[in-house]
Amino acid sequence: MKIDDLEKTTSEDLGVLPSVVRRNILKLGLVVTGMYLGGSILSLTSVRNVYGAGVVPEVGKYPYNPHYSMVIREKLCIDCEQCKEACVKTNHVPAYGFRTTILEKRRSLGGEKFETTFMPVLCNHCNRPPCVRVCPTTATWKDEKTGIVTMNPGRCIGCKTCMTACPYNARYFKEETRAVDKCDFCFESRLSKGQTTTACVEACPADVRVFGNLADPKSRVFKLVHAPETMIWVLRPETGAIPNIYYINS
Amino acid sequence: MKKMLLVLVLGAGLLSGALLFAASNAQEKTAYDEDAYGPKAPIVWVKPVRSVIFEHKIHTMDAGLDCGSCHDSLFEMENGAAEKKDDFTMATLYKGGYCGSCHDGSAAFASNTRCTSCHIGARGHARLNSQGGTAVKSH
Amino acid sequence: MNNLLAGILPQSGGLEASGSGKYTLAMGVLALLSVLGVAAGVHSLIAGHEHTFGVSRGVPWGILIAAYVFFVVTSTGLCIVSSVGHVFGFENFNPIAKRAVFLSIATIVAGFLVIAFEIENSWRMPVGNVIGANLTSNIWWMGTLYGAYLFFMMIEFVMLQKEQHKAATGFGLAGLLTGVAAHSNLGAVFGLLNGREFWHGPYMPIYFITSAAMSGCVAIIFFTIIAYKANGWKMSEGMKKSMESVAKMGALMMAIIIFFTCWKMISGVTGNPPGKYETIMTLLTGSYALNFWVGEVLLGMVIPFAIILVVRGRNINALFVAALAGMVGIFVMRYDLVIVGQLVPSYHGMGLVDYPELLSYAPTLHEYLVVLGGVAFCGLFFLMGEKLFRGHVAEHS
Known part of the structure; x- marks a missing residue:
């Protein structure tokens, strides 16, 4: 068969399914895996649904300004891991640790076919951060201005309670500084020096990660999070931490 | 009586197992001809980004293309030739170059959709390498 | 001086x-x-x-935390047992009271020694705890209250030695209250972590106090009998009676712990609650089944409970076997509680590939x-x- 013949054949991929069907299948998958709006089948509690609130706060009800947050356009991630490399370089992350990483989901498409989705994860800079609550010496706190969950390495006693408290495995103990280390949205390495974005965002070739001020209606994160007909989810909403990393598929 | 039943069940189990084994063996032997379908081992490109997979089998044996469909108009036969070129990028694909010649949304899914069908990423690449290692051992 | x-x-x-x-x-x-x-x-x-x-990023707490919990559980328990006699006036508990107060100090100091090496920068603690005091942190409360507890117990012991019983009772009560508060806060260190299903909930603080009482009974029997046997001392009738009472109280506490454990397991299996179910199954049939069935159930609960019941708390040699089994079993309980609670990784149940179902930890x-x-x-x-x-x-x- 030549290319010309092939072009006449109809495609058998998912593109031929009506979009409603595709969307319903996708929604079902996310509901089952407990990620869609708190999940309603596998998730232990469905807090968001119970109280009728979405994972996205009401406009104007962001507690910080700038309210730094990140939107992850998950479907576009190709796991090239340039974000990881940039993070390691920018923030001097040792070989045994990471501030951000890529996980891999797999969903069956029937038969032997499956669809892979790469899921970048990092500190969610939660509005109600469990790590901050448990720290005995306030070595980690939520910055009052930016909402960034920050560390003061000199205050850290190394009890590692924040590591057990974090629902996102976002923290590790860095022997070099004798303190727990974590993503600070590159505040120390970049934002505080006048740059406007994080190293991982800058490194991403697929425009997966979008960083910005959620409290600013002109920002791209605001527009993505408040776009119509967009499904937005967060990870582990049942912990009540109110994360600030939003995942979308469009 | 019970013993008879046991023997019967065991015998049936063994027989069907042997048949299945033979069938799968036969299938494997006649399945793939590298001269007709191209190299069996998948190609993994790591430039300009890690890691993109291409399998001859899916495109030739399964989809019915022949060598002339892509070689040498879209891709040189030489291993790694495309990777060396500066225009081996998604932008070129969107304009119909390389994979984008077919992957344009009509002949095959468009290059700007279903990213992870080809982009197996650093994780997929690592897994491929480790599986390759074990596969060689088991043969 | x-x-x-x-x-x-x-x-x-x-x-x-x-x-x-x-x-x-x-x-x-x-x-x-x-x-x-x-x-x-x-x-x-x-x-x-x-x-x-x-220890690792996924399992940051290891056997040192388990040992610390074991020591402070025992210390709190010894404090409870000692207070039964000279704070609440049950005279049968008086003969063991002094030793129990002394050992509660010994065990908590040993606990502090162990945790000093688990906390990677313990020297930053005295200053950090004061200038960075975080009142929402259970660890902060636990550390601070246990500091006060140690102080009260030491004063109480001195007062007991000086035969100033009124003062001793006062400090004993203060020690008991701070000890119970500190210890339930230790339970809350685990229980108030929303992301850790096995620990999360009110069970931990309640369980910690109950198992403290059980540990205290077991420990005082264990140490008293060793002291008497090693030195060739003869037990007075009062002491024998005291051992019997402590053993019976211990058996009661074991019964409560057995009851608690049953329901913890049943509630963790029924309806497969995500995160919790995997942990419970690790204990029941998984890689920690030996720890659970032999260490926790047999040594920590069934054997000591059965022995005490059979000899009615009267045979000293049998009591020693019960106490020894109990001490080992209680250590395994603490170990499992700390380690198994961390084994389910953060992103479980999301259909991830090449992601561990359960993490692993082995002490070095x-x-x-x-x-x-x-x-x-x-x-x-x-x-x-x-x-x-x-x-x-x-x-x-």
Whole structure:
């Protein structure tokens, strides 16, 4: 068969399914895996649904300004891991640790076919951060201005309670500084020096990660999070931490 | 009586197992001809980004293309030739170059959709390498 | 200083420790183990836990936290047992009270010794705890309250030695209240972590206090019998009666713990609650099944409970076997509670590929040495106490 013949054949991929069907299948998958709006089948509690609130706060009800947050356009991630490399370089992350990483989901498409989705994860800079609550010496706190969950390495006693408290495995103990280390949205390495974005965002070739001020209606994160007909989810909403990393598929 | 039943069940189990084994063996032997379908081992490109997979089998044996469909108009036969070129990028694909010649949304899914069908990423690449290692051992 | 010591140390009366050769040997071995443990701990602090301990990013708490919990559970329990007698006036508990107060100090100091090596920068704690005090942190409350608890227990012990019983009762009550508050906060350190399903909920603080009471009974029987056997002392009738009462209270506490554990397991299996179910199954049928069934259930609950019931708390040798089994079992309980609670990884149940179903942890030699050092230090403290305080005999019993 030549290319010309092939072009006449109809495609058998998912593109031929009506979009409603595709969307319903996708929604079902996310509901089952407990990620869609708190999940309603596998998730232990469905807090968001119970109280009728979405994972996205009401406009104007962001507690910080700038309210730094990140939107992850998950479907576009190709796991090239340039974000990881940039993070390691920018923030001097040792070989045994990471501030951000890529996980891999797999969903069956029937038969032997499956669809892979790469899921970048990092500190969610939660509005109600469990790590901050448990720290005995306030070595980690939520910055009052930016909402960034920050560390003061000199205050850290190394009890590692924040590591057990974090629902996102976002923290590790860095022997070099004798303190727990974590993503600070590159505040120390970049934002505080006048740059406007994080190293991982800058490194991403697929425009997966979008960083910005959620409290600013002109920002791209605001527009993505408040776009119509967009499904937005967060990870582990049942912990009540109110994360600030939003995942979308469009 | 019970013993008879046991023997019967065991015998049936063994027989069907042997048949299945033979069938799968036969299938494997006649399945793939590298001269007709191209190299069996998948190609993994790591430039300009890690890691993109291409399998001859899916495109030739399964989809019915022949060598002339892509070689040498879209891709040189030489291993790694495309990777060396500066225009081996998604932008070129969107304009119909390389994979984008077919992957344009009509002949095959468009290059700007279903990213992870080809982009197996650093994780997929690592897994491929480790599986390759074990596969060689088991043969 | 000398006057103060003279007022505390009994010069005569009580029971005299025998066999100085044997005593010196035991002290020497325990001291050596303590020093070895401290050396391993100091080395791990210098080299970093990343290189010396089995803990990891996913399982940040290891056997040292388990040992710390074991020691403070025992300490709180000893405090509870001691207070039954001289705070609440149950006279059967008086003969063991002095030893229990002394050992509650010994065990908590051993606990502090172990956790000093688990916390990678413990020297930052005194300053950090004050200038960075975080009132929402259970760890902060636990540390602060246990500090106060140690202070109260030490004063109480001094008052007991000085025969100032009113003051001793007052400080005993203060110690009991701070101990219970501190210990339930330790339970809350685990119980208030929303992301850890096995720990999350009110069960932990409640369970911690109950198992403290059980541990206290077991520990005082264990140490009292060792003291008497090793020194060849003869138990007074009052002491025998006391052992019986403590054993019966211990059995009651074991029954409660058995009841608690049953429902913890049943509730963790019914309806497969995500995160919790995986953990419970690890204990019931998975890689920690041996720990659970042999360590926790047999040694920690069934054997001591059955022995105490069969001998009605009256056979000292049988009680010792029960107490020994109980001590080992309780340690396994603490170990499982700390470790297994961390094994389910954060992103479980999301259909991830190449992502562990369960994490794993195994203690390293460094960790074992520190724990052994803590145990040895506690033993050292105990032996010294028996000799210096002449068998902790209460005058009015």
